[in-house]
Amino acid sequence: MSAINYSEKIPNNVNLSEDRTLQRALEQWQPNFIHWWDDVGPEASTDMDVYLRTAVSVDPQGWAQFGHVKMRDYRWGIFLNPGDANRTIHFGEHKGEKAWTDVPGEHRANLRRIIVTQGDTEPASVEQQRHLGLTAPSNYDLRNLFQVNVEEGRHLWAMVYLLHKHFGRDGREEAEALLERRSGDANNPRILGAFNEETPDWLSFFMFTYFTDRDGKYQLCALAESAFDPLARTTKFMLTEEAHHMFVGESGISRIIQRTAQMMNELKTDDAGKLRAAGVIDLPTIQRYVNFHFSVTIDLFGSDESSNAATFYSSGLKGRFEEGKRTDDHVLKGLTYTVLHVQDGKLVEKEVPMLNALNEVLRDDYIRDSVAGVERWNRVLDKAGIPFRLKVPHKAFHRNIGALAGVKVAPDGRVVSDTEWQARVDEWLPSAQDRAFVGSLMGRVVEPGKFAHWIAPPVVGINRQPVDFEYVRFN
Numbered sequence: 480m481s482a483i484n485y486s487e488k489i490p491n492n493v494n495l496s497e498d499r500t501l502q503r504a505l506e507q508w509q510p511n512f513i514h515w516w517d518d519v520g521p522e523a524s525t526d527m528d529v530y531l532r533t534a535v536s537v538d539p540q541g542w543a544q545f546g547h548v549k550m551r552d553y554r555w556g557i558f559l560n561p562g563d564a565n566r567t568i569h570f571g572e573h574k575g576e577k578a579w580t581d582v583p584g585e586h587r588a589n590l591r592r593i594i595v596t597q598g599d600t601e602p603a604s605v606e607q608q609r610h611l612g613l614t615a616p617s618n619y620d621l622r623n624l625f626q627v628n629v630e631e632g633r634h635l636w637a638m639v640y641l642l643h644k645h646f647g648r649d650g651r652e653e654a655e656a657l658l659e660r661r662s663g664d665a666n667n668p669r670i671l672g673a674f675n676e677e678t679p680d681w682l683s684f685f686m687f688t689y690f691t692d693r694d695g696k697y698q699l700c701a702l703a704e705s706a707f708d709p710l711a712r713t714t715k716f717m718l719t720e721e722a723h724h725m726f727v728g729e730s731g732i733s734r735i736i737q738r739t740a741q742m743m744n745e746l747k748t749d750d751a752g753k754l755r756a757a758g759v760i761d762l763p764t765i766q767r768y769v770n771f772h773f774s775v776t777i778d779l780f781g782s783d784e785s786s787n788a789a790t791f792y793s794s795g796l797k798g799r800f801e802e803g804k805r806t807d808d809h810v811l812k813g814l815t816y817t818v819l820h821v822q823d824g825k826l827v828e829k830e831v832p833m834l835n836a837l838n839e840v841l842r843d844d845y846i847r848d849s850v851a852g853v854e855r856w857n858r859v860l861d862k863a864g865i866p867f868r869l870k871v872p873h874k875a876f877h878r879n880i881g882a883l884a885g886v887k888v889a890p891d892g893r894v895v896s897d898t899e900w901q902a903r904v905d906e907w908l909p910s911a912q913d914r915a916f917v918g919s920l921m922g923r924v925v926e927p928g929k930f931a932h933w934i935a936p937p938v939v940g941i942n943r944q945p946v947d948f949e950y951v952r953f954n
C-alpha cells in the first residue's frame with residue numbers, strides 16, 4: 480500500500496487506476512495545476528535543474544529520493560500514510576466508534592470547509608514566495624526555497640484529492656477555485672489573512688517558514704487526529720514534509736543572527752546605523768520582524784472563543800495537538816480554559832468552556848513551540864557574547880482576530896493608548912524604512928559556495944552534500 484506508483488501520470492499510493500472516474504477528473508485538473516504553477520509559481524525557474532527531494536514511499540525510513548529535476552517535472556502526487564482498518568475515533572461524541580472511510584452526510588459541509596481552508600494556504604505561500612528566487616542569498620538557499628515550493632504544491636494535491644474523491648461536484652468546483660484565488664488579490668484573495676501578506680525579502684521568507692509553516696504543523700497535527708480517516712492519513716504524510724520547511728526558517732534566521740553578531744563583535748558596536756552601513760541586519764530590526772510574523776501567524780488559529788471549534792471537535796472532525804497523549808476524557812464537557820479580553824483598559828483572564836476555546840488551546844500549544852526556537856536563536860547571541868535577546872511578543876500584541884482584535888497592546892503586554900501606539904509602532908513593527916533597508920540587501924548570489932554578506936553559510940549541506948554543491952543548475 481505504501482509503495483508509490485510512478486508509472487502513472489499522477490503518482491499515487493491510493494490505487495488511483497482502479498477508480499477511472501476519479502483518475503480522469505484528477506487528470507483534467509492536472510494541466511490546470513501546471514498552468515497555475517507556470518503563471519504564479521517560482522519566477523524564471525523553468526530551465527533550472529534543482530536538487531529536490533521527491534517522496535518515493537511513505538514508509539518512515541527512506542521515503543525520500545534526491546536528484547536534479549526540473550520543477551515543472553516534479554512528480555506531484557497523492558500519498559496517504561498506511562491505514563489501520565481497526566482505527567477508532569478517540570475524541571468527541573463519536574469516541575470509540577470506528578473511524579470514517581467516507582464523509583458522513585451531516586459533517587460534509589464542515590469537512591469541506593476545513594479541507595478547502597487548509598488547501599488554500601498551500602498554493603498561497605507559493606504565490607507569496609514567487610519572486611524570491613531572483614534575490615536568493617545562495618545556491619543552497621535557492622534550492623531550499625524551491626523544495627518548499629514544490630512541497631506546498633504537493634500539499635495542494637493532497638487536499639484536492641480529498642475534494643475530488645469524497646465531495647463530488649462541490650469538491651471539483653472547490654478544487655478549481657483553489658487555482659483561481661490569488662494571494663493578495665483584492666477581488667479574489669486567499670482565504671486567510673497571513674496568506675495575503677507579501678513575502679518580499681528573505682528575512683520575511685525565513686520568518687514565514689519558521690512561524691507560519693509552524694501554524695501549518697499545528698493545523699495538520701489537529702487534522703491528523705480526524706475521525707475522517709483519509710484526512711488523518713493525508714495530513715500525517717504532509718507533516719513529514721513540513722518539518723523541512725520549519726528547518727529552513729529556523730536555520731535561516733539563525734544564520735542571519737550569526738552574521739550580525741559576528742559583525743557586532745568585529746565593529747564593537749550595537750549601533751543599528753553602523754551595522755546597516757556594514758551590510759548586516761541589526762537585531763532590533765530582526766525583533767520587529769519576529770513581532771510581525773508571530774502576531775500575524777497566531778491570528779490564523781481563529782477566534783479565542785468559537786462555537787465552530789467546539790463543533791469540529793465534538794463531531795470528531797478536528798482534534799487537539801497530540802490528542803492521544805492527553806490524559807483527560809477527550810470529550811471536554813464541563814471543562815474550562817482561560818482566555819484573555821480587555822476590561823477597563825486592562826487585559827484580564829476569563830474562564831470559558833474549553834470546547835469553545837479550542838482555537839486558543841491550539842494557539843497556546845503553538846506559542847510554546849515557537850518560543851523554544853527563539854531560545855535557540857538566543858543561544859547564537861549568547862555564544863557570541865552579545866547580551867541582546869529576541870523574544871516573541873505578548874499574544875495580545877497586534878491582533879486582528881478574536882476578542883483582542885484591534886486592541887492596542889505593546890509587545891510587553893501593556894494596553895496602550897492610540898497616541899502611544901502611533902508614537903512607538905515603528906519600534907515594534909517593521910517600518911517602511913526597515914523594509915526598504917532589508918530590501919536593499921537583497922541581490923542574487925547563486926555561485927555554489929558563495930553567500931550574501933548578510934547571512935552566514937550553513938554548517939552542513941542538504942542530504943550530506945557539501946555546502947558548495949551545485950544544488951541548482953542554470954541552463
Ligand SMILES: [Fe+2]
Nearest residue numbers: 601631634695
Ligand atoms: Fe504545506
Ligand SMILES: [Fe+2]
Nearest residue numbers: 692695721724
Ligand atoms: Fe509548509
